[in-house]
Amino acid sequence: MTVDAQQAIAQDMAHHVHPQTNLRQHMEQGPTMITHGKGVFIYDDQGRQIIDGFSGLGCVSLGYHNERLARTAMEQMNTLPFAPTFYNRSHPKVAALGERLTKLAPGDVNRVMFQCSGSEANDTAIKLLWYTNTAKGEPNRRKIIGRTRGYHGNTIATVSLSGQPHMHAKFGLPLSEFKHTELPNYYRFHIDGETEEEFSVRMAAKFEELILAEGPETVAAFFAEPAISGGGALMPPEGYWTHMQAVLKKYHIKFVADEVVCGFGRTGNWWGSQTWGLEPDIVTCAKALSAAFFPVSALLFKDEMYEQMVHNSDAVGVFGHGYTYAGHPVGAAVSLEALDIYEEMDLIGHVRKVSERFLAHCYALGDHPLVAEVRGVGLFCGFELMQNASKRTPFDPSWKVGEMVQNFAHDRGLYLRAIGDRMSFMPPLIINEEEIDIACERFKAALDDTWAQVRGRV
Ligand SMILES: Cc1ncc(COP(=O)(O)O)c(C=O)c1O
Structure with missing residues (x-):
């Protein structure tokens, strides 16, 4: 090990607190x-x-x-390293990326918001569901359903939505508005003799039971990854999405597809939603959007939802939400270049x-x-x-x-x-x-x- 590496390890152990890490093990073994x-x-x-x-x-x-992504980032830094998207200000790269993503995304989504992480995209989705439900005169439709072992992020809301007990313990979470339905791990949880299709029917029945117990009129949305990533690379069993989406339709509950991992090719299609026939109302994506060369995430939704946002913006005088680095020019330029590369190759x-x-x-x-x-x-x-x-x-x-x-x-x-x-x-x-x-x-x-x-x- 070089002296530089030894120094970096000592610095890291002395000061750097690591996310999702056993802290004692880190103190003892280093990074x-x-x-x-x-x-x-x-x-x-x-x-x-x-x-x-x-x-x-x-x-x-x-x-x-990747030379192209590195050059794109440098050129953008030399041209316009930052520009706010607050207060109706914009820049060409973010406008182009917005149009490109709405064309690429699954479903008939037509509006886009940018953030810097998957957590922020999902957190914003939750806020928008609450915001638009007040516009529709349904302020009590606030409950959000995720799945046991699902992973949607680390903000207070998205970690509540995630079904990861180790991320709730000692934090006093999840918040009470967040509920979890069963993990569709067929191998582990099927009853002897049960086919995958039968298992999926049972998963959907459990989901319906939860909705009925909570009161369908109080449920704002169901969030799911097309295939579970952070919960252990779990592919959906046969028929699962058909039966789950039938329940969502029956109770008019919005469906948010968390494409943070599945989006941009991972499953052999642009979107996991295409691989498994999902029809989401809202799509969130991040990670491969910029090939991870810059922190960028996006949230895509339908015009209908946007109209409700306009209604509330009119009432309050402003849409009161936003992050400083939303639509960052370097992130937008790098994402556009990554999408070009994806298409060309x-x-x-x-x-x-x-x-x-x-x-x-x-x-x-x-x-x-x-x-x-x-x-x-x-x-x-x-x-x-x-x-x-x-x-x-x-x-x-x-x-x-x-x-x-x-x-x-x-x-x-x-x-x-x-x-x-x-x-x-x-x-x-x-x-x-x-x-x-x-x-x-x-x-x-x-x-x-x-x-x-x-x-x-x-
Ligand atoms: C499916 C899914 N959604 C959301 C997130 C949160 O993204 P971030 O870590 O960028 O906040 C992750 C992170 O791994 C994820 O796997």
């Missing part, structure tokens, strides 16, 4: 220090080359080096092509003694690790089997993410077939390393 990246590879302070099998945080779509075609190889390797790993279930689409795959796959017996959580796989994978040169004992594998969208082969070999080796540790105990 994994990543010094640079290129293509799908990141490099740590030991000089180790690691394939990023988690795309940073599901965001680094074009990998870690036929990103969707590329993901579909390499996905065949990726998923073939992933499904082959399903034969490994640690792996109980594999399910993926595009470049997005989840693995359920179990002590006994047929009896669905989980490992003792204190063994931290998922974390073991993650650590062995790091040692082997692959970054993968363990969410409990589920592994999430989602490499940058530019990954090629040779890199996929290497990544999957490393994953297999990490599973073997872990199996060597636990096989004596099972």
Whole structure:
């Protein structure tokens, strides 16, 4: 390790408080220090080359080096490094990005607002639902439903909407207006003999039960990721979205598709909504919108909702909401360039092509003694690790089997993410077939390393 790396680690341990981190472990072990990246590879302070099998945080779509994005950012910084979008001020890049996104987005959304993170996009969606419900004379329609293990962000509202117990504990959350319906993990929760379709019908019935118990007239919206990401790369079971959307329609409840991870190619279409036939009223996106080169997020919605906002703006004299960096010129320019790159390289075609190889390797790993279930689409795959796959017996959580796989994978040169004992594998969208082969070999080796540790105990 170089002196510089040693110094960075000491500085980090002394001052930097890390999000979503075990703080004691950090004080004792220090950070994994990543010094640079290129293509799908990141490099740590030991000089180790690691394939990023988690795309940073599901965001680094074009990998870690892109001349065009870097040049675009610099040119924009030299032309107009900042411009507010408050007080009816604008700039050409944000206007162009707004038009482009409304044309690209699923459903008939026609209005867009910008923020800097997925959390802010979802938080703004919640505010707009409340705001427009008052315009419609339904101020009590405030409840928002998410799903157990769903992940929608970290503001007070979006963390309440997320179904992640470790993000609620000790914070006095969730807020009472946020409810959670069942996690559609077919493998874990199906009743013996139940088909996927039957399971989906049961999930939708549970959802309806919750709506009826809360009072449909009090429910503003349901938020969902097309496929669950932060909860462990969980693909929806057969028929799930058909049955869930039928319930939403029956009770006139708005549907917000959180496309923060699925958006821009991850599932082999521009949107997860297209992959699974979702018809959202509101769409939120972030991450790959700017290829993660700049913090940008967007919230897209229909004209009907916009008209209700105008009504309230007339009443109050202003639409009283906004973030300083909303529609930042550098973020808008970088996002436009990223969208150009996606189109020129036929990103969707590329993901579909390499996905065949990726998923073939992933499904082959399903034969490994640690792996109980594999399910993926595009470049997005989840693995359920179990002590006994047929009896669905989980490992003792204190063994931290998922974390073991993650650590062995790091040692082997692959970054993968363990969410409990589920592994999430989602490499940058530019990954090629040779890199996929290497990544999957490393994953297999990490599973073997872990199996060597636990096989004596099972
Ligand atoms: C589906 C989903 N929605 C929202 C968010 C929150 O985005 P951010 O971390 O940019 O606030 C995330 C973050 O990973 C996410 O996965």
